[in-house]
Amino acid sequence: xxxxxxxxxxxxxxxxxxxxxxxxxxxxxxxxxxxxxxxxxxxxxxxxxxxxxxxxxxxxxxxxxxxxxxxxxxxxxxxxxxxxxxxxxxxxxxxxxxxxxxxxxxxxxxxxxxxxxxxxxxxxxxxxxxxxxxxxxxxxxxxxxxxxxxxxxxxxxxxxxxxxxxxxxxxxxxxxxxxxxxxxxxxxxxxxxxxxxxxxxxxxxxxxxxxxxxxxxxxxxxxxxxxxxxxxxxxxxxxxxxxxxxxxxxxxxxxxxxxxxxxxxxxxxxxxxxxxxxxxxxxxxxxxxxx
Numbered sequence: 263x264x265x266x267x268x269x270x271x272x273x274x275x276x277x278x279x280x281x282x283x284x285x286x287x288x289x290x291x292x293x294x295x296x297x298x299x300x301x302x303x304x305x306x307x308x309x310x311x312x313x314x315x316x317x318x319x320x321x322x323x324x325x326x327x328x329x330x331x332x333x334x335x336x337x338x339x340x341x342x343x344x345x346x347x348x349x350x351x352x353x354x355x356x357x358x359x360x361x362x363x364x365x366x367x368x369x370x371x372x373x374x375x376x377x378x379x380x381x382x383x384x385x386x387x388x389x390x391x392x393x394x395x396x397x398x399x400x401x402x403x404x405x406x407x408x409x410x411x412x413x414x415x416x417x418x419x420x421x422x423x424x425x426x427x428x429x430x431x432x433x434x435x436x437x438x439x440x441x442x443x444x445x446x447x448x449x450x451x452x453x454x455x456x457x458x459x460x461x462x463x464x465x466x467x468x469x470x471x472x473x474x475x476x477x478x479x480x481x482x483x484x485x486x487x488x489x490x491x492x493x494x495x496x497x498x499x500x501x502x503x504x505x506x507x508x509x510x511x512x513x514x515x516x517x518x519x520x521x522x523x524x525x526x527x528x529x530x531x532x533x534x535x536x537x538x539x540x541x542x543x544x545x546x547x548x549x550x551x552x553x
Contacts, residue, residue, distance in 0.1 A: 278325030284318060285352060288327055291344050292354045294377050295399075296331070296370075298339040301381050327351065331365070341374065368440065376400075376415045376437045378514055379477060383418060386521035395419040395430065406466050411453035414474070417467070420522075422539060431538070432471050437510065438478040441489060447496055455502040472504055473538065475527075479510040486511065490528050498530040505530065506538065 280288075287306050291297045303315040319342060322328045327348035331341040344354060365373075380397065387394035398417040407413055414434035421430055434454075442450075454474055457463050464470050480489045486509035497505045506527035516524050525535040 278321055278327075280322070280325075280327070280351075281318075284322055284327075287318065288322065288344055288348050288352055289354065291328065291342055292349070292352075294380065296341050296343050296373065297377060298341055298374065300339060301377055302342070304381050305384060322348075331370070341370070372415075372437060372439050375439050375477075375479070375510060376435070379435060379437060379510075380416065382514060382516070382518070382521060385518040387420065389519045391423050392522065393421045393423070395421050407457070410457045410462060412450065412457055419469075422522075430469060430471060431473070432467060432469050433538075434472065434474040436474060436476045438476060439510070440479075441481050441484070444496065447493065448500060451497055451500045451502045451505070454505070455500060458502075458504060474502075474505045475538075476505060476507040477510045477513045478507065494528040494530055503530045506536065 283306060287302055290302065290305060294301070299312065299315055299319060302319065303309065303312045307315040307318075319328065323330065323342070326345055328342050329345045331343065334340060344352075348354070383397075384394060386392065396417075396419050400413060400415050403414055403417060415437050416435040417433065418435065419430055419432045436450075458472055463472055476493060478486065478489050478493065480486045490507050490509060493507050497503070497507070506529055508527045512526050516526065522539040523537050523541075525537040527536050527538065529536045
């Protein structure tokens with residue numbers, strides 16, 4: 263099997279009128295760069311409407327608005343991208359579609375995991391009391407942060423509408439789907455520390471509030487807990503205390519209403535788990551007591 267994936271345009275086009283939801287879905291795929299049926303179902307159709315989502319995506323592809331990446335095995339989800347026609351029709355700009363692109367399988371695996379995390383955040387910010395102010399993808403972060411030796415997978419900012427709560431919180435997202443060596447991790451953490459403690463983050467993003475969320479997936483057969491402990495200990499040694507580390511599967515399994523309140527994160531220098539929002543630890547204890 264080839265290790266590359268090429269966007270394959272649909273050859274047979276059938277007349278089809280886009281519904282407002284179809285347009286939203288196509289714009290969503292363009293914004294994400296690529297998306298799976300599961301991701302789109304969760305965001306636009308509802309958890310129990312996968313077959314409806316598949317039908318609409320299939321018809322959009324038949325009409326030439328969407329393409330899929332070939333080379334996926336039967337047990338892998340289809341990956342949709344916006345076609346050239348779709349970009350023209352909706353006046354969209356997207357760096358992935360609009361022609362054949364090559365995407366390595368490791369990169370595709372990583373980008374889909376970033377998309378899964380974004381879906382989690384978006385769904386959580388649809389709950390009462392919290393709003394997503396902005397999401398900045400890696401491509402838009404590149405000209406801002408790369409010169410400082412860092413390139414997060416995303417930056418997002420939240421507003422929490424709760425009494426006594428800070429009005430805004432900001433996060434870099436780092437999705438690790440392959441285990442890096444200690445020297446590479448140490449350098450990444452060191453660069454993050456220099457960028458934040460040196461004041462450049464505040465200059466670039468207009469806020470002092472920052473947490474760097476590492477969501478990690480171990481190699482097959484390895485322990486997620488061991489990997490989290492390893493990264494937490496290394497961050498403690500480097501002196502970068504604004505990072506939070508959790509297994510990817512744990513992050514993706516949290517119900518949206520609990521995403522920022524559930525204490526699942528390891529923090530350097532802190533025993534036990536912490537939540538992203540202040541007071542989340544008490545919330546977790548109350549949930550356990552109720553259970």
